[in-house]
Amino acid sequence: MANERDEDVAARAERLRLDTLREYRIMDTAPEPAFDRVTKMVAELFGVPIALVSLVDDCRQWFKSAYGLDTSETPREMSFCQYVIAEERPVMVSDVLGDPRFRDNVLVTGDLHIRFYAGVPLRAYNGAILGSLCVIDREERGPLTTVELERLEDFAGIIMAEADLRRIGAERDEARRALERALDFSGIATWQYDARTDRLRTQGAGAELWGSGFETMLATGNGFFGLVHPDDRAALRAILEESIANGTPYAAEYRVLNPERGVRWNAVRGDWDVRSDDAMLTGVSIDITEQKSRQENANLLMRELHHRMRNLFATVSAIISLTRHAARDVDDYVERISSRLDALNRAQNVLLGANFMTGSMHALMREVEAAFSRIRWSGPDLLLPENALVAMALLFNELATNAAKHGALTSEGGRVEVRWSQDPEDSEPRLFRLTWAESGGKDVVVAPDRTSFGTLLMERSVRNNLGGTIERRWEPTGLVVDIALPARWREA
Missing domain, CATH: 3.30.565.10 (Histidine kinase-like ATPase, C-terminal domain)
Incomplete structure (x- = not known):
């Protein structure tokens, strides 16, 4: 029973690790200087011919950065990095021929001729180990000192900080795209108006609210009023001017001349977003024709x-x-x-x-x-x-x-x-x-x-x-x- 429980715990941990690796959206991506600079620096600092950023999924280890090695991946069962994941700590082997885990490995017996390996975990934000930062030598050498191992772990932290920046940026971009799609589907547009320059920026369902080609007209506040029904322009201008003069919220209902959909009713709500010495009027517009x-x-x-x-x-x-x-x-x-x-x-x-x-x-x-x-x-x-x-x-x-x-x-x-x-x-x-x-x-x-x-x-x-x-x-x-x-x- 104890063995079964241990297996269940290990299986859940592996699922979490693989799910976390997918979150980073990094597997099979193109080389990036931010990672390659680190492996080059590590190889030179430790005096080794090979330094790798190795990420391990369910069946392979893939190298996000490989200094001194032309291969982009190997099967997981051949990898040394799998032991870093399994043991959840740095792994260092100064005599691979004397270690039963590695002496028959093709990476030892084959052309790569590995004789020394030291790898430290690449820990994700939630503690899951995605792979390792490792240094490899084709010659036998003594083990790394405690200071050297700590230094290698610091570089692993730099690697994961860069990976987290990529992950957060990808999540931000995805959230922005989802918001834009949601705005398109909801018939809502967001906007920001700079009263000093008359510049206007919009996002969302602009075509639905104002018609195709709205981007040109809505580049400025004056251009926006060209889309407003003539009978509503004067009153809407007065409301906007009062909001600008007094710094008060902007709210109105008005008709627009949508070239595809005819006369439509819009509701607009906005308030001032103050940043240091400037203030932007930020708000939303929504089609209320059906409500009207x-x-x-x-x-x-x-x-x-x-x-x-x-x-x-x-x-x-x-x-x-x-x-x-x-x-x-x-x-x-x-x-x-x-x-x-x-x-x-x-x-x-x-x-x-x-x-x-x-x-x-x-x-x-x-x-x-x-x-x-x-x-x-x-x-x-x-x-x-x-x-x-x-x-x-x-x-x-x-x-x-x-x-x-x-x-x-x-x-x-x-x-x-x-x-x-x-x-x-x-x-x-x-x-x-x-x-x-x-x-x-x-x-x-x-x-x-x-x-x-x-x-x-x-x-x-x-x-x-x-x-x-x-x-x-x-x-x-x-x-x-x-x-x-x-x-x-x-x-x-």
Whole structure:
């Protein structure tokens, strides 16, 4: 069990080491003077023919710098540096022929003819050993002194400091590229403005905000104002001048003339970045056209709702007033008012289920059918504006209420069939035609001897509100109502 745990620890350490080596993005890169100067200096200082910066991955050792050696890499199993990694400390061999680890190595027995080796770890920022800085001699020599070994470790530190500069620079460049891509995708541009020279620098989604070729226009503040909508230039200049004069934050919303996308709204926010004796106005710009559109739609919707509420209250007030004159007593008044308010509620349910301004004929008929279950209907689905929907809802409510009190719906076998259609588009005049046909009532229906408020309400809804005609016939089978209106509604 102890051996298994040790193997797991070793495997995790090796994974960390290899991951760290990849972080440096240094393997197989071109020679660099900063590393070559160190190996040359080390070789001369220690009086050896070969000095190497050796980096070891999972299968090979690769030389970032090789003074005195033409080979760029060797297999890992041949390398001396693997023992520096394994032992995590400097390794020095002054008699390779007497060391069983090295005496049969091809680097000893072959043309390279290694007889002396000293290598110190190249430690990364997190302690992982990536390889070694080593000195090699083809002649036998005594071991390095403690001072010499410390000096070699100092050079290894210089090597890793240079490698860390490369790593940090690569990470910085990658982060900058990622930020630029994120800005491009987000529709945001960053900018910096020097008020003293009028110079302007931008990054990010400039083409999306200002259009192609924006770089030329946005090289200066004056050039930027050439992209601003003429109606917004004076106000935007005044805001910028106030910010420059007082050192206050800069914030505005303005329109731009984007050559590809037309007039767009931008929001800009900036503040002063003070550095010693100069100050730069630094900020961001973002396209807010969609937000502006939603805001305008919301304002339009609020105005429409306000208009509709006024119409609704006026309708309710008229119903209350006129029903009062037609009611026989308080109970009858409450019943009639409740029924007509239910009809208005059905119309509002349909409008709320859509866009507040139009409603579906089918949706309205489903509401009517839910209140009066033996009504059947058929016809094309049409989109009715709010006033027409309310008028139709009141019309159907009066017809259904009368049928429930005096007509077909007084008996279990009674039925109401509602059918409608629109004339072909080339008809003149083109009409919407609806028929309400009752059948199966328990009594023979006859024309009433007086005109009720409900009848007046139906005629007002059809003639005054919808601009049509209504005709009622008391057939032996039941009441038949024919309605004709101008065909103004489009299909849903």
